[in-house]
Amino acid sequence: MAKLKGALKPEVKTRGRATAAVTKGKQTAAAATAKAKPAAAAGKRQRPAGFSDHNAGWLKPAKKQQQLSESDEEEDEDAMLDSDDEQQQMGSSDDDEQQMSGSVDGSDDDEDEEEEPKAAAAASKKQKQQAKGKQQQALFDSDGEEGGSDADLGIGSDDEFGSGSLGSDDEAGEGESDDEGEGDDDDSDDEGGMSDDSDEQLAIERHNKLLEKARKQQMADAAAETRAMATNIRGAGSDDDDEGMGGDYEDDETGLGAKLGAPAVGPDGAVDLDLVKRRLKQVVGVLEDFSSRRAGNRSRSDYMDQLKADLGVYYGYNGYLLGQLAALFPPGELLELCEACESPRPITLRVNSLKARRRELAAALIGRGVNLDPIGPWSKVGLVVYDSKVPIGATPEYMAGHYMLQGASSFMPVMALAPQAGETVVDVAAAPGGKTSYIAALMKNSGTIFANELNPSRLKSISANLSRLGVTNAVLCNYDGRQLPSVVGRNAVDRVLLDAPCSGTGVVSKDPSVKTSKNAADIWRCAHLQKQLLLAAIDMVNANSTSGGYIVYSTCSMLVEENENVINYVLRKRHVKVVPSGLEFGRPGLARFREFRFHPSLQHARRFYPHAHNLDGFFVCKLKKLSNATSAPGTAAAAAAAAGKKQQQAAHERGMDGSDSEDDEQQQQQQQRKQKLQQQHGADSSEEEEDEDAGASQDEPGSSSGEGEEDPEADADSDDEEDEAGSSEAAEVEEEGPPAWFKAEMERVQQEQEAAAAAAAASRKKKKQQQQEAGGGTPGGEAQQRVTPKLPPTPNSISSIKKKLKQQREQQQQQAEPQQPQERLQPVQANGAAAGKAPKTPQQQQQSTPKQQQQQQQQRQQKTPKQQQHTPQQEQQQKTPKQQQQQAAATPQQPKQPKAAATPATAPAASKAGVGNGSAKQGSRKGSRTEVKRGKKA
Numbered sequence: 036m037a038k039l040k041g042a043l044k045p046e047v048k049t050r051g052r053a054t055a056a057v058t059k060g061k062q063t064a065a066a067a068t069a070k071a072k073p074a075a076a077a078g079k080r081q082r083p084a085g086f087s088d089h090n091a092g093w094l095k096p097a098k099k100q101q102q103l104s105e106s107d108e109e110e111d112e113d114a115m116l117d118s119d120d121e122q123q124q125m126g127s128s129d130d131d132e133q134q135m136s137g138s139v140d141g142s143d144d145d146e147d148e149e150e151e152p153k154a155a156a157a158a159s160k161k162q163k164q165q166a167k168g169k170q171q172q173a174l175f176d177s178d179g180e181e182g183g184s185d186a187d188l189g190i191g192s193d194d195e196f197g198s199g200s201l202g203s204d205d206e207a208g209e210g211e212s213d214d215e216g217e218g219d220d221d222d223s224d225d226e227g228g229m230s231d232d233s234d235e236q237l238a239i240e241r242h243n244k245l246l247e248k249a250r251k252q253q254m255a256d257a258a259a260e261t262r263a264m265a266t267n268i269r270g271a272g273s274d275d276d277d278e279g280m281g282g283d284y285e286d287d288e289t290g291l292g293a294k295l296g297a298p299a300v301g302p303d304g305a306v307d308l309d310l311v312k313r314r315l316k317q318v319v320g321v322l323e324d325f326s327s328r329r330a331g332n333r334s335r336s337d338y339m340d341q342l343k344a345d346l347g348v349y350y351g352y353n354g355y356l357l358g359q360l361a362a363l364f365p366p367g368e369l370l371e372l373c374e375a376c377e378s379p380r381p382i383t384l385r386v387n388s389l390k391a392r393r394r395e396l397a398a399a400l401i402g403r404g405v406n407l408d409p410i411g412p413w414s415k416v417g418l419v420v421y422d423s424k425v426p427i428g429a430t431p432e433y434m435a436g437h438y439m440l441q442g443a444s445s446f447m448p449v450m451a452l453a454p455q456a457g458e459t460v461v462d463v464a465a466a467p468g469g470k471t472s473y474i475a476a477l478m479k480n481s482g483t484i485f486a487n488e489l490n491p492s493r494l495k496s497i498s499a500n501l502s503r504l505g506v507t508n509a510v511l512c513n514y515d516g517r518q519l520p521s522v523v524g525r526n527a528v529d530r531v532l533l534d535a536p537c538s539g540t541g542v543v544s545k546d547p548s549v550k551t552s553k554n555a556a557d558i559w560r561c562a563h564l565q566k567q568l569l570l571a572a573i574d575m576v577n578a579n580s581t582s583g584g585y586i587v588y589s590t591c592s593m594l595v596e597e598n599e600n601v602i603n604y605v606l607r608k609r610h611v612k613v614v615p616s617g618l619e620f621g622r623p624g625l626a627r628f629r630e631f632r633f634h635p636s637l638q639h640a641r642r643f644y645p646h647a648h649n650l651d652g653f654f655v656c657k658l659k660k661l662s663n664a665t666s667a668p669g670t671a672a673a674a675a676a677a678a679g680k681k682q683q684q685a686a687h688e689r690g691m692d693g694s695d696s697e698d699d700e701q702q703q704q705q706q707q708r709k710q711k712l713q714q715q716h717g718a719d720s721s722e723e724e725e726d727e728d729a730g731a732s733q734d735e736p737g738s739s740s741g742e743g744e745e746d747p748e749a750d751a752d753s754d755d756e757e758d759e760a761g762s763s764e765a766a767e768v769e770e771e772g773p774p775a776w777f778k779a780e781m782e783r784v785q786q787e788q789e790a791a792a793a794a795a796a797a798s799r800k801k802k803k804q805q806q807q808e809a810g811g812g813t814p815g816g817e818a819q820q821r822v823t824p825k826l827p828p829t830p831n832s833i834s835s836i837k838k839k840l841k842q843q844r845e846q847q848q849q850q851a852e853p854q855q856p857q858e859r860l861q862p863v864q865a866n867g868a869a870a871g872k873a874p875k876t877p878q879q880q881q882q883s884t885p886k887q888q889q890q891q892q893q894q895r896q897q898k899t900p901k902q903q904q905h906t907p908q909q910e911q912q913q914k915t916p917k918q919q920q921q922q923a924a925a926t927p928q929q930p931k932q933p934k935a936a937a938t939p940a941t942a943p944a945a946s947k948a949g950v951g952n953g954s955a956k957q958g959s960r961k962g963s964r965t966e967v968k969r970g971k972k973a
């Protein structure tokens with residue numbers, strides 16, 4: 036078995052510098068042996084984590100560009116996500132874990148030796164690539180648009196280099212002056228090492244395999260060294276103990292390289308990072324097989340404490356962040372994550388489909404010496420750049436706006452948002468505009484994008500990027516995102532993207548200061564702002580949008596407080612639900628974390644990790660707005676109102692049917708429990724059952740979601756979820772339509788109307804009696820009795836309320852107005868025809884009092900055939916809650932229905948117009964409209 040130090044060793048030494056005095060002794064040896072070290076044997080194992088790609092034949096790296104085939108044409112159209120890839124990616128961590136614990140057994144030695152020559156070249160390549168990490172980064176950092184100084188080096192302005200972090204927004208401007216991109220020439224010979232491999236394997240896959248192999252070898256070396264060291268210490272000659280922490284070392288912590296709790300120092304008394312690394316791996320091995328490998332009576336927390344301490348020393352994280360990450364990942368993965376965060380993610384670009392096609396752009400760039408591949412089958416517009424002979428942010432194609440330098444993870448939120456042509460979309464936190472421009476491309480430059488950014492100094496980066504990329508449908512705004520609803524409007528847009536400012540814990544590789552600079556207070560501050568921004572984002576979206584009604588929330592943080600907990604918060608505050616994002620890979624969001632219990636639908640959210648997906652740490656969650664109500668059904672106020680109303684109803688019904696008090700109590704308890712659940716809504720409920728109950732309150736019938744158009748699978752998922760969770764709340768939402776507060780207001784208005792109508796009826800009755808007493812009865816009065824429609828039993832609708840209101844007003848008018856004999860006949864005559872009733876004889880008409888005639892007119896108008904086609908419920912459903920609200924507000928002063936109703940001022944005009952010629956066309960506008968309609972019907 037090769038006993039050489041891994042290719043990553045020099046990198047390891049570099050890492051430790053910040054936090055420890057480094058023992059230098061072994062570094063040279065590590066560096067010297069690294070080139071001879073077989074970094075990897077490609078292709079014989081399961082695919083490593085990283086980009087997956089089924090487009091291997093699509094384009095070859097630079098040296099193979101002549102092999103470009105016309106069959107590639109279809110790729111852009113047909114690239115499909117392959118879930119197998121995800122399985123492989125997800126499964127890769129298991130694979131890694133096996134290697135971690137099993138690498139000491141040397142089972143892969145033969146394979147290593149066979150592939151050594153090729154792998155050595157690859158390792159050398161890898162080393163150079165790592166050394167060039169800064170060079171690569173500089174390709175992108177040279178950003179004239181964001182304050183970069185060197186125009187020669189490109190003008191890429193990329194969200195990767197824009198800061199998502201609070202308080203460090205200007206990091207985007209830190210572009211390094213870089214002409215090192217040219218230095219890539221030197222490495223071109225090495226590319227053969229990569230391209231010699233099977234054509235079936237993409238370079239990125241090979242790259243990952245090499246990485247993985249190197250890591251595995253490094254672990255094997257470390258284990259061997261550990262054994263050797265332990266052997267030396269113990270004075271025993273055997274180094275055959277492959278059991279690591281098990282076997283001989285069970286009671287001897289020297290197997291760790293350093294005892295638990297002891298500083299890992301070398302002979303010179305300085306911290307020995309090699310020793311730290313070895314202990315890290317050994318401790319991980321023990322923790323993954325704790326019962327058989329722990330030493331003596333050491334507890335798990337002893338090992339965990341050691342793990343965190345060593346991670347802190349080795350990688351430079353502070354205790355707070357390590358605690359958070361350790362709660363998120365099992366030990367082996369935590370180590371992988373820390374390791375992955377030490378190297379930059381692949382450089383990627385997004386083809387601007389407004390100006391270019393991927394295949395053509397790729398060919399052009401390859402021609403300039405850019406070594407690239409499609410990013411993966413999950414994107415039709417992404418390219419991954421391995422290296423380049425030219426500054427990738429300064430090519431003619433870049434200048435012409437054919438592409439945007441953009442981290443692969445930043446594709447995800449826009450893909451989840453899935454903006455449609457012609458929509459109105461808000462990008463709440465837009466600088467430097469990477470996602471905005473992608474949105475514009477998906478919308479084909481149609482509709483409107485409000486691209487907002489708080490930091491004025493970052494506005495120019497958006498402006499420059501959008502201009503270069505040919506985006507013409509964006510409006511730049513400079514507001515605090517929390518104010519946007521009052522600027523753009525509430526319930527006014529189709530979709531909102533909130534790519535929120537965050538702690539940046541997912542982009543440590545770009546900003547290593549995050550490792551030490553973030554504490555609990557920072558995270559809390561971020562989360563607080565994120566919640567406010569997300570509420571504002573939701574408030575802008577129109578739930579009744581025919582094509583949209585969606586909000587996507589994303590962060591480049593891995594912390595639950597900034598992600599799932601923010602979503603869970605808004606689920607309680609607004610009437611939204613989590614829907615599948617449509618992203619086919621990424622790990623599911625968390626429904627449980629530490630003391631948190633989130634809504635189960637949070638599993639629809641997606642998490643991306645550097646070590647698992649070769650992407651920045653990222654979180655994406657898609658929400659569907661269910662109604663434009665400002666309070667969600669889950670809020671305390673809404674729950675109390677709903678519960679109170681139901682209790683009232685139940686009590687009323689029991690009063691009628693005589694249910695016993697035990698039922699009452701049970702029902703009350705049920706109500707209280709439901710109310711409590713709605714208030715807690717998962718965040719602090721501890722039982723699974725409660726989560727599910729709370730879940731029901733988030734569901735809605737799929738019919739109104741409109742998801743099917745863009746995400747059929749999402750629809751199916753939603754339906755499943757609704758079925759599972761039960762739909763009692765959903766039915767309530769669907770049936771009742773308007774929110775609770777609105778209905779309560781309607782009921783109040785209705786009660787007032789009914790009271791007024793009853794008073795008016797009593798008054799009428801009294802008057803009638805008086806008339807009868809005075810004149811011996813009036814046929815007109817009888818007629819009125821006959822034609823007055825009996826109002827339907829108070830449906831909870833605006834139209835019925837309006838009818839009642841109108842009726843009441845008419846009653847009042849009748850009582851207040853002086854009678855005008857000249858005009859009294861005309862409305863009745865006309866109305867009689869319009870309503871399809873047998874016209875009364877002149878005699879009958881004369882017998883009706885003006886009030887009665889007016890009443891008859893109004894009643895007939897209220898029951899025009901058109902109106903009769905619509906039930907009050909239908910009318911209600913046809914209006915948005917906002918319209919209903921406006922209508923309700925306007926109803927008492929300005930009843931709009933029926934349209935034909937003549938006001939007291941216009942009625943005489945209409946009457947006059949009808950006199951003599953039977954035509955209403957010469958009447959006033961209102962009157963004539965009414966009369967024309969009548970005329971036609973007649």
Ligand SMILES: C[S@@+](CC[C@H](N)C(=O)[O-])C[C@H]1O[C@@H](n2cnc3c(N)ncnc32)[C@H](O)[C@@H]1O
Pocket residue numbers: 193194197198199200204445463464465466467468469470471487488489490493514515516517534535536537
């Ligand atoms: C993650 S970055 C956005 C990256 C951008 N979406 C892209 O893809 O190019 C977050 C941005 O939010 C901005 N920001 C911070 N607080 C804000 C607030 N209250 N309102 C709006 N934007 C804010 C920051 O200046 C930063 O530019």
